[in-house]
Amino acid sequence: MPQKVKAVIARSKDAPVELTTIVVPDPGPGEAVVDIKTCGVCHTDLHYVEGGIGDDYPYLLGHEATGVVSAVGEGVTNVEVGDTVILNWRAVCGECRACKKGDLKYCFSTFNAEQKMTLEDGTELEPALGIGAFAEKTLVHSGQCTRVDGVDSVDEQAAVGLLGCGVMAGIGAAVNTGEVKRGESVAVIGCGGVGVAAVAGAKLAGATTIVAVDIDPKKLAKAEELGATVTVNSKEQDAVEAIREATGGVGADVVIEAVGRPETYEQAFYARDLAGRVVLVGVPTPEMKIELPLLEVFGRGGALKSSWYGDCLPERDFPMLVDQYRLGRLPLEAFVTEKIGIDEVNEAFDTMKSGDVLRSVVVL
Known part of the structure; x- marks a missing residue:
């Protein structure tokens, strides 16, 4: 059954972002619903607000996220319900000319969820980088989920989630x-x-x-x-x-x-x-x-x-870098300047513009 959750959207260019209710459908074939735990406030999200990415408003913002898989659709084999995952915006297709040449990091046809999340009135949302994670739950293609083990505390999740974009x-x-x-x-x-x-x-x-x-x-x-x-x-x-x-x-x-x-x-x-x-x-x-x-x-x-995207392959690089973090060789926690609530994203954008933070991280 579709679920109603709180989420942050950009309704129009340069307007303050809004905390509102969205509808997340049940996952279809190849899709997963993820309960978001943390999500970094990235400059790319601000670009969406300012119209620097496009004009497909309203946008569902947020993409540097960790979460727990709560439902999967037909045919999903790479993750299971209960897995802790980092979300990524490069779910390689395996079929395009780059993939067939072995250059998966340049995949020209990365996957996103086919279904759309919506506002309560049925207006379709465009998720930032195909993710949309300033939300209690989000719908993604299962290939956008990279499972990581041993990342249990909020502090750890906030740190490793930043691998989803800027830090990677x-x-x-x-x-x-x-x-x-x-x-x-x-x-x-x-x-x-x-x-x-x-x-x-x-x-x-x-x-x-x-x-x-x-x-x-x-x-x-x-x-x-x-x-x-x-x-x-x-x-x-x-x-x-x-x-x-x-x-x-x-x-x-x-x-x-x-x-x-x-x-x-x-x-x-x-x-x-x-x-x-x-x-x-x-x-x-x-x-x-x-x-x-x-x-x-x-x-x-x-x-x-x-x-x-750092020429990364998430399924290869995320677990390796999480291991380096856990071994004390990669201080990902140093990138987390502050933890905020989902209702503080506007303030986080203002702080970002001042240059006083590396990352504000929304904790849900």
Whole structure:
């Protein structure tokens, strides 16, 4: 029987979000209903509110979530009722050209639930990133559920749930896309949530020199807490020169751009060593353009790469990173700045804009 639950929606562009009642249908074939336990407040959710993703309002917000499977539909075999899961927005299809080439991380046809959750009047909701987890329950495709074991307390769930988006994007930019190796040098430009996660990923991969660049001393302090060996305030120092100085004058083996702006991407390009790798994980806007001398692109060699969702495979990466967290090698709890109620999402967006948090996490 369909269930009525409390949830947070964006009804129209730039309007304050609303806590309202939604209807969650019983799961159909391949679908699962998940009782949400925690959900991080991600900048992507704010993009939905501001119209930066599209105009398919009303949106059911929230996507960095943990929960417990409470019902499954016909044919579901990867999870069972009672499983603790992290939700993800890459449920690979196995059939598209990327999957058939073995590049599952680039799947062009990821799955979402076919049924729609609705408002009480029947208005269909568009779930953020196909998840919609600022809700007591949500309906997803079963492939969006990655089972994790031994994550029982609220604090643990709040921490590991952030792997569902931003933290995975940053860690994966270092570990998967950048392929950071033991003993290499890494620079991270932009130390918001994704950037500091890239710092943590570089440390986890064994980088010995990790340079963090930002204009905010608070963010640089957090980057240092998570593994940066050198911090650079680019208001006070030239970022490229500082990165070269920290790496023996040659530049970093890997430079991760976590801002998504032409000027910081250019810094990343020139701050790498010969044959170094640049990884773009910051998300640019459609009108942005960059111009680089083609001879410099040729002469420096190496690779210019983009990182989508940290090039992760959730079923491979989430359990591995949860294990690293439980072993004390990956301090995911450091990303949780505050825990809030489901009725405090508007305030969390205001706090996010101030730059005073890495993540607010809704606890249900």
